[in-house]
Amino acid sequence: MILLETPLTVQSYLELFADGCPENLRPVECPSCKAMRKLHRHGHYKRMVFTLEEAYSIPIFRFKCPICGKTTGLLPPFIGEKEQTAWEVQEEVMRKQTKGQSLTQVAGELTAAGGPYSEKSLWRWTTRWNRLLRDSGNIFWTQILRVLPTSNCQ
Numbered sequence: 447m448i449l450l451e452t453p454l455t456v457q458s459y460l461e462l463f464a465d466g467c468p469e470n471l472r473p474v475e476c477p478s479c480k481a482m483r484k485l486h487r488h489g490h491y492k493r494m495v496f497t498l499e500e501a502y503s504i505p506i507f508r509f510k511c512p513i514c515g516k517t518t519g520l521l522p523p524f525i526g527e528k529e530q531t532a533w534e535v536q537e538e539v540m541r542k543q544t545k546g547q548s549l550t551q552v553a554g555e556l557t558a559a560g561g562p563y564s565e566k567s568l569w570r571w572t573t574r575w576n577r578l579l580r581d582s583g584n585i586f587w588t589q590i591l592r593v594l595p596t597s598n599c600q
Contacts, residue, residue, distance in 0.1 A: 483511070497524075
């Protein structure tokens with residue numbers, strides 16, 4: 447999958463992609479073989495997306511590499527690969543948990559489209575996000591330590 451890096455909401459995505467994938471957003475690098483060629487249009491499929499307010503059916507556009515023949519999808523920025531629940535729903539779960547609510551409480555109170563969500567789903571989301579935050583923290587500090595000059599501590 448190729449992640450679309452243009453910041454979009456579900457509504458703006460639906461408007462922008464109403465007549466197909468805009469030419470300026472068409473991928474120019476194959477994620478498999480890294481060939482720098484415009485990928486050929488290869489249709490689309492529908493995916494359900496559940497936000498805090500409502501459910502949407504959105505098109506995910508597919509592309510095929512003219513070099514290696516592999517296909518890939520262009521994923522919107524508000525949802526993950528193989529996921530239906532938008533980031534904003536998962537963000538709300540993380541926000542409530544950091545305020546001290548248990549996953550059982552959050553699961554019982556979460557009013558989002560596509561719900562109710564099981565405690566196990568919320569656990570998977572929080573585990574993944576906590577791991578990503580931990581790992582990105584390591585990357586952040588590694589970059590800071592590279593940039594800052596070393597001091598002579600004796």
